[in-house]
Amino acid sequence: xxxxxxxxxxxxxxxxxxxxxxxxxxxxxxxxxxxxxxxxxxxxxxxxxxxxxxxxxxxxxxxxxxxxxxxxxxxxxxxxxxxxxxxxxxxxxxxxxxxxxxxxxxxxxxxxxxxxxxxxxxxxxxxxxxxxxxxxxxxxxxxxxxxxxxxxxxxxxxxxxxxxxxxxxxxxxxxxxxxxxxxxxxxxxxxxxxxxxxxxxxxxxxxxxxxxxxxxxxxxxxxxxxxxxxxxxxxxxxxxxxxxxxxxxxxxxxxxxxxxxxxxxxxxxxxxxxxxxxxxxxxxxxxxxxxxxxxxxxxxxxxxxxxxxxxxxxxxxxxxxxxxxxxxxxxxxxxxxxxxxxxxxxxxxxxxxxxxxxxxxxxxxxxxxxx
Numbered sequence: 001x002x003x004x005x006x007x008x009x010x011x012x013x014x015x016x017x018x019x020x021x022x023x024x025x026x027x028x029x030x031x032x033x034x035x036x037x038x039x040x041x042x043x044x045x046x047x048x049x050x051x052x053x054x055x056x057x058x059x060x061x062x063x064x065x066x067x068x069x070x071x072x073x074x075x076x077x078x079x080x081x082x083x084x085x086x087x088x089x090x091x092x093x094x095x096x097x098x099x100x101x102x103x104x105x106x107x108x109x110x111x112x113x114x115x116x117x118x119x120x121x122x123x124x125x126x127x128x129x130x131x132x133x134x135x136x137x138x139x140x141x142x143x144x145x146x147x148x149x150x151x152x153x154x155x156x157x158x159x160x161x162x163x164x165x166x167x168x169x170x171x172x173x174x175x176x177x178x179x180x181x182x183x184x185x186x187x188x189x190x191x192x193x194x195x196x197x198x199x200x201x202x203x204x205x206x207x208x209x210x211x212x213x214x215x216x217x218x219x220x221x222x223x224x225x226x227x228x229x230x231x232x233x234x235x236x237x238x239x240x241x242x243x244x245x246x247x248x249x250x251x252x253x254x255x256x257x258x259x260x261x262x263x264x265x266x267x268x269x270x271x272x273x274x275x276x277x278x279x280x281x282x283x284x285x286x287x288x289x290x291x292x293x294x295x296x297x298x299x300x301x302x303x304x305x306x307x308x309x310x311x312x313x314x315x316x317x318x319x320x321x322x323x324x325x326x327x328x329x330x331x332x333x334x335x336x337x338x339x340x341x342x343x344x345x346x347x348x349x350x351x352x353x354x355x356x357x358x359x360x361x362x363x364x365x366x367x368x369x370x371x
Contacts, residue, residue: 041092043323046251047222048198050168052134054317055341056095057088057334058256058327063103063111067277068329073103073110080330085120087331089131091338097227097254097325099138099173100158118162135162136169136254138202138227141176141183150179151186155195171200171227175208184212188219200225200254206241213249223251230255230322232264232312232357233290247321258316258324259309260363263287266294266308281363293356300349306339311353313340318350 042051061068062081069077085096102113114137121133139154155170170190172183187199201212204226213223226246230237230253237243237253246253259265261274263282268274270284270291294308301311309326316324317340328334345353 043252045169045198045200045323046224046249048224050134050198050224052095052168052323053093053341054323055093055313055337056097056134056136056254056323056325057084057093057337058325059096059098059113059117060102060256061327061329062098062113062116064113065103065110068327070276077329078116081116082120082123083331084328084334085117086124087334088328088338089124089128089133091335093334093338093341094132095134095136095323095325097136097256098162099140100154100161101138101140101173112161114158114161118164122163134168135164136171136200137162137167138171138173139183139186140173141180143177145176146179147182148186148189151183152189152193152195155186155190159195166195166197168197169200169224170196170198171202171225172204172212174203175201180208180211181215184215185219188216188221191221192219198222198224200227200251202227202254202256204228204242206245209242209245209251210249213251223249225252225254225323227254227256227325229257230316230324231258231260232315232353233260233293233360234362235354235357236362243319253322255316255322255324258326259312263290264294264297264308264312266298286360286363289360293353293360296356297353300345300353304343304345306343307336309336310340311345313337314343314345315350315353317341318344 042053044051063073065071065073088094096117098113098117100112100114103110104112117135121135124131124133137158139151145154159165159167170187172187176183190196191199199216199221200223201209204212209226216223226242228237228242234257243253245251261278261282262268268282268287270288273279273284273287274282297308297311301308306314313324313326316322326337328337
């Protein structure tokens, strides 16, 4: 997810008695395409058999006090994160993304995101036995980690923190300085040992993505996903060949920072920029240039009875083969995110927003995506 190891970007348990998740209904509006069938609820991740909801929840901020939460973590924030999890589940959003470095001691965190997510799942299961959950987590390709065994060892540590015997999606968080072939072999081993259902990568450029796809293919394992920074104002995956390669090879693009870490929600203004590290990215100068786009997003949302956040998430979902994973800190945010489902912007609106966004110079992505 963004700019250093502590904020490095971006797992899942499927119970045996799945609940059917209802599509989110939307009001009829001029130009809107309303989705009402259960077939719209879930999508396969790439060529794998794993199905997830069309929108997930990123758990990067859960437990973190190095990039999020104003360098603090307390009981109130813990309760808010738990409420976000439950609100998502209540509204049929059952796909959650975490990583071993989110909230880890390496990232100066208070408690790991994996640990919190595992607790939330167990508490939820006690109250709602058999409810379906999908969890994605990631392996940090740190320079001192070498070979396939490092992937398996880290995965087992993640499973211990999550309190699970397996996860649905395990991803390489970013490409390693060396040893990437061994990392890919480690993903294959994890599938063959029944520790994961599907495997993916994150922050991989087109060349690395194709190499990973081919190496997994030799073992008969599909590359399910590539998780990258992608939003209306950061469309590098469209420009560097990643989105086209995902579509060509049948790899799902999981979009992190889909609301540009809050910049696209209308919450921040030039007079009130975000605090902490985000304030160095989304500066008053940048937010000033962003205002015309935000104003138009607000107008379009008003026509649908939707918020700006719901509009920009719907824009991503409408790109096809894209699953956005906005980060929810509390129940209110989780509920709002769910409102991005069950309807669709018109083609004219999609292109208008793209055109307006093209006039804005993008912010920096995750540096290793260019390696």
